Amino acid sequence: MTKKKIYLASPYGFSKQWKTNLLPEFVSILEDMGAEVWEPFSRNNQVDFSKQGWAYKVAISDLQDVKNSDAMFAIVNGTPPDEGVMVELGVAIALGKPTFLFRDDFRRCTDSDDYPLNLMIFAGIPLHNWKDYFYTDIREISNSQKALVKWLQNS
Numbered sequence: 001m002t003k004k005k006i007y008l009a010s011p012y013g014f015s016k017q018w019k020t021n022l023l024p025e026f027v028s029i030l031e032d033m034g035a036e037v038w039e040p041f042s043r044n045n046q047v048d049f050s051k052q053g054w055a056y057k058v059a060i061s062d063l064q065d066v067k068n069s070d071a072m073f074a075i076v077n078g079t080p081p082d083e084g085v086m087v088e089l090g091v092a093i094a095l096g097k098p099t100f101l102f103r104d105d106f107r108r109c110t111d112s113d114d115y116p117l118n119l120m121i122f123a124g125i126p127l128h129n130w131k132d133y134f135y136t137d138i139r140e141i142s143n144s145q146k147a148l149v150k151w152l153q154n155s
Contacts (some may be wrong), residue, residue, distance in 0.1 A: 133147045
């Protein structure tokens with residue numbers, strides 16, 4: 001059986017502390033659930049950051065990975081969340097990819113009474129039962145009652 005590819009959109013690779021202590025836990029949980037995790041900070045290690053044009057190469061590589069993945073798991077902490085994550089999420093939504101959101105940041109950044117973030121972020125998940133696609137604690141990710149486990153089990 002082929003593993004489903006999940007693009008892990010996250011700002012956690014920009015900080016040495018987060019890259020060392022937070023990001024691996026997300027990758028591990030998703031892999032333990034049976035997913036192939038495409039984490040852009042590790043996938044772009046082949047880019048020579050000393051050469052001109054490296055940023056464009058990273059952007060194109062990330063865009064291609066979003067296109068080729070089966071779904072997106074986006075960490076949307078911050079007020080507002082990371083711009084790159086938002087662009088990647090927008091692409092995934094536009095392509096009709098299943099999207100799953102993680103936010104354990106207690107701050108609200110929205111005008112909506114329904115959603116804790118900008119309403120456009122929720123355009124990629126169902127209107128009803130949207131909280132099944134929204135995770136507020138890392139321990140919820142592998143909860144069999146939530147959408148990600150159900151999606152991974154449906155081949």
